Amino acid sequence: MSSTILPHSQTQATATSGDKADIEMAEYTGTHGAVDEVKAGNVVPPSDFVNLNRLQTLRKFWKVTLFAFMVSFGATLDGFHQTIPGNIIANPGFIQQFGTVVGANGQLALDALHVSAWGGVLSGGNIFGNILGGFTADLFGRKFNMFLMTLLLMLATICEMVATEWRVWLASKLFAGIGNGFAQTALVIYNSEIAPPQIRGFLLSTWAFFYALGQLTASIGLQILATSSHPNDYKNSIYSEWVFTGIFLIFLVFLPESPWYHVRNRNHDKAKASLRTLYGNVEGYDVEHEYATFLSEVEFSERLRDEQKQAKWSEIFTGINGRRFMITAAIPLYGQLVGGSLIFTYLTYFFQLAGLENPFLASLIVFILLLAFIAVSFYTTDLVGRRPLLLGAIVVVVICLLGVGIAGSVPETPSSKNALIALACIWVVAYASGIAPCGSIYQGEASAPRLRAKTNSLSQALGQSFGLIFNYTVPIMLSPQQANWGVKTGYFFAGTAFLGGIILYFQMPEFKGRSYAELDELFQKKVPARKFRTTKTSHQLLAQGTEV
Template sequence: MEEKSATQQPSTVTSAVSEIEDDNKDENPHGVTPVTSAFADWKRGPLVRKFWRLYLTGVMVCVGGMYIGYGNSVVGSIIANRGFVQQFATVTNPDTGEPDLDAHHLGLWNGLNFVAQIVVQMISPFTADRWGRKFNMWAFTFFLTLSIIFEIVAQEWIMILWSRILGGFAGGLLATSIMTYMSEISLPQFRGALLGSFSLFFALGQVFLAIGLKVLEDTDPFNFRNVFYSEFVFFGLWLVPLVYLPESPAWYAAQDRDEDAKRSLRRLVGPVDGYDLDHEYAVVKFEVAQSARLARARGSDWRALASPVNLKRIVIATLPFTFQNFVGVPLIFGYTTYFLQLANVADPFLGNLMIQLILVVGIVSAFYFIDIVGRRSLVIWSGAAMGAICLVIGGLGFMGPNTTSSGIGLVTLCCVWAFVYANSLAPIGWISLVEVSSPLLRAKTAAVAAIIQSLSGVLFNYTVPLMLSNQGANWGQRIGLFFGGITFAYLVPVLFLFPETKGRTYQELDELFERRIPAWRFHETKTAHQTGVEMRLGGH
């Protein structure tokens, strides 16, 4: 690898960190960042081409999203399958007299999945900080694979429940493994696109599942366990990057394992012309040192996390992620086939496939919008649009008996909703979870933010089937009015708290939060990092 200096600044970790300490003695928030990347002023396109290996490695990590997108969505989507219903039915449908799944069991399957996530989310930041991000990736793989085995051998509904609990353990590890890892290896210019790739791969997993369920329904609907067996295909795909990936350089830096961090960085980046490894690692070390300095000023990590600034960052980190539950994800994606079946849609599995395909198309377009339009605008305007669509869906529930045309209208509305969601909360929910946090506290912040989301997930995922089913409230499509109402209520804190973070380095975000810049002024506030870049460029 060719390593040559591209700046006039310190090119060793030791001198960079020393200068950081000197620069921050006066706690001047308007000072100049002492060390910046030689590529800080590059645009996203040229930077991706320059660091293609780093970008593709980040994309490889997203295969884990496809694995859990397929594996953790199976039970919620297969509940309209005739063979599955025949195997696990415990009640009789009061309208048709046919065997039916108990709505309480459906609620428990998804509700306890989120409870399990919460349990692991309370533990996962400790393991991620103690043993590394890769340790949590392996734990994620273990629990998700074990959940598949439980699905295959299940004969009673209780075994499906245990499978969902194990899947919840896996889901609880996502924030502190895959998402934290991706945020730490990304460059700021393509961080949004790379983190958004996780949503794309997650959605691809759901598309493949929708295709599999449609084929199953048309060929051999009573041999439903074939769908469970197919999950091992995605396990095999995920195993390749899992073995290949090095540990996060940022985690090594936090452990003061500088040589290991450099080896990891070199493996991730590969041979890049003009790349000064010592200097670029000094940038990584600076972010860790800066975060550590702020944490030390407040005591222990957990005391630092409980400071007003970091508590605010936790709330902001969870805002888009938790918003997913309020705009209707538990309905549109959690119980898609069940919802469409209750609405008398002729082919709920085809409707589900159409919705999932639109989701993927939307997420592809989101790669452009996330870093051009920005996070804040997309969350606010898309949230309002999804709330309006939910209200229209709810209004359809008052139009008398469901017909073929009303079924087509419902699927169309769900597709439009999915496209809007794909361009906003689908990627931004995951992005904000790890982007808003301070580098040193990233795993802990992401875990606490994810716990908040999971708490709302428990509530919605348990109650949605009870609200839909004639075994419960029997709202049917009118449930859209409920989600529309709470969506607009949720937009109020989003307007006042959620900032624009596109293109910002973690150094800049630390500074902006420490300066208490209002959310609506983040995008226009000049930072010390920007001043440092301007001075470096002016020196050439």
Template sequence: MADEDHKDRIEAMEHAEARQMTGDKGEQVVVESAFAGLSRLQTIRTFRRCIGYVLLACCCALNDGYEFSIPNSVINIQAFVDEFGIVDSVTGVAALSPRVVSLWNGLQQIGIVSGQILGAALNDRVGRKGAMYGLTACFVIGAILSVVAHEWRVWLAGRFIFGTGMGMCQMTITTYVSEIAPTQVRGTMLAVYSLSFAIGQFLSAVCIKVLQDKTPALWRRAIYTQWIFIGIWILILPWMPESPWHLARKHQHEKAKRSLARLYKGVPQWDADREYLVLQAELAHAEAIKPAWGNSRFIEIFRGVNGRRTLASIIGPAMQQLVGVPIFFTYITYFFAQSGVHDPFLATIIMYCLYIGALVISFWTSELVGRRPLLLWGAALMFSANIGLGITGSFKVINSAAAVAMSCIWVFTYSLTSAPVAFMISGETSTPRLRAYTNGLALAVFGSLGAMFTFVVPYMLDTQHANWGVKSGYLFGGGCLLSFIAVFFFVPETAGRTYAELDELWESGISVRKFAKAKTTAQQSGAFELRPARTNA
């Protein structure tokens, strides 16, 4: 009986709020944030505290990037090979079994996919912060197994659990950032996630270089350094507020308001009731268009308008794998070696300088140029780089300088376009009510493609098998072409739009190519004027 009374009170509250949104006489009233008209610079100045929480959340991405790279790097240290490898009876030199290395890499990718799927369920059930605790537990267990491993199977278990934590991190943090970041800088904040991941990878490369130069026999020191970033994240985690979006969806209204108060504390002229009403208006619209398909929420992401939105969410992350990540970021050292650059660390430094520099530029281009044009132009330029790379290997002697040039062009273009924008598109095109499930599926597709290429690419490059070498660029050139077509027909422009506006545009059924110029109810009413990306794409 008490449960029924509680449910009735919730419904009465929501009906009262709905009347506020439609006005006393039933007319439509546009509920819009009082800060919707701020410029991007004004937004950063006004919402410093909220952006601070976004940056703290991205420390998890930095940890993710570090944990992803360290295990892949230490296997190249001879002391590690001596401990886990097999000694050749003829030469007396230890070497890692290709089968074991394939299992390590493949199972980590499977762990990433598992974590993305598990993370979607945890985010929906226990919230964003609850999922953060779950991924942290995976990082801790994975680090412990890596430290105590003296046999390849224990190392394998550590890689799988680490992978699970990485997948949960990618799914949870991008969802969290897309929900709490102010609309005007949402793209920039999601680009910070990608930058944090890249910085983690760069720091791991520096760590391995220092270790190889000073104490190469003590390879476990690299594993110990993982605890630095895990420890920093553990200290940050208790202070992170839960996403008010999640709390409001669970009808925990007081907790949601307290979360908003923490995120936006100190904002001048902050009207908590109005801003919470804005959030509820967007959620109410999402519930209003909810179809009567039963209680299977996961199935909903494939049906009707939700299906279109899910497809758009998947295309961005899938594009990252199809345009060449499996060869350029995994085998760029190989390409540089082909051109006479035999210092792997130098090759890594060149790659990450281009990578990080372009990601910083993307903070502005993602908002000023827009998501859709960046993906389209990025696919076109990476197509050219891939085909150019393939051409360099189509003669008896590889044109080394051209191969390096094509690799650098690809890395810079990818880092400026697909690397940051894929996560923006995944977070912004999904239905707010189903965001955790949609993002989880999109990242699971990304991880599945990564796992497939983990097994396939070594055979493509191996001289004893396909022996494609740099001619692998032809294959991923085709992936760029496929990505361009998919983006052109299925991915809209989302820059500068609130989630309520995106809901309205999707529900209107207009072509994704017209999203950039379409006028929403909020714009027509004069509630605010969209600062659109400078594009006609």
């Protein structure tokens, strides 16, 4: 078992029996060898719920699914605070309040360097929150990070409400960035530690869904504002943040601490209490048995650390754990290389510079598509798998970004504007179908269970360091006051997306249906990324031997 009792000990040995792909067997000694490994304590014994398929798991463990949704709802706060800064800057009332320069048309405009500073501080706060969150998640628990995240985002909202000059708005971005950093180290980690493997892709991708819901809500608020009788009163769109905050605080009251956190700290009674809250309604669920399975994996993981004589932080970057860290960090990094800052943070600003008459409406359409196709990924990530969805999405986004650059190179016409919207929509469909859901899934699955909080926090910090660069430079690329690339910025991101995609092809393995114990084994045996799906593990061999 791994970071969740039922989930991490389960395997999809029987569920994968229909795969037509050849199974790699060369490195394994057979069923009897697998049994011996378990007896020796080198392989964690399976749970009592090994053979459930996805639908059976969802029905049987509906309660833990509900808790996972409650946790992921916190991502709406993250998505809202990440989206508002780059889109509200196109609001005339906001420009009137914070504008400090006069444009070529003689009208008041925002200073591009101020816009870059807001984006840069937001990403800088993210990095700080990511790194600090790795410590606090292990020291004080996952729920502590969630409460701290909520407090910081509340402070950010208050600053946005009272800001009358650009420096106070800058302070709100600092609080929002740190709060979002805590969100990214708490929400995905918690769900990865309670989710059954058969539906782990589904539950981990709910983070991306609710994040997109926050983005969509921000766009809806801005669109309503733009068509209201008081379109310049931009603060009306900020007030809705309190609704999400209040709902999430109610959820936190009923949420138990992660059992994984309690097991690592040898709080046995508290761990069992968390298990009963999460899984106690399941018929046939033996808390003592599942807890023992859970504890055996923790002890096995710690024994590996002691044998390798690695320090808790240094081991993240070396050997097998170094490989796992790079997989965890890959999607946060790649999300920036494919133009995440361009499409999401500065989408309305981007459409405004492209000459669209209603940039808020265009951005609203984009975020509706994002939400819809992330919802589709709930099913496809566990059916199709992570790697095929990711690689397919990469091909599409590269083509779309190249098309955006071409659209910016031709004379501005109604057709070119429509083409730009269409390309942005296709980009978002591909991103939502593969890159967005796979990002949260790989972050939850790739790291060693005992290093999950630290690995996740550092990988997010690395991704946000790229975000810091692009959140600062994208407005400069777009702005007529600076580089004046405008829509041609698509060429730049087409190149970075293509180069990054080549690296991901050789780096990203398939985790579909694997327990965390199986993933540990595959990484220990240094199985190439392309062979993860077809390699049979000791758990699978053990299950076959048990059936015989």
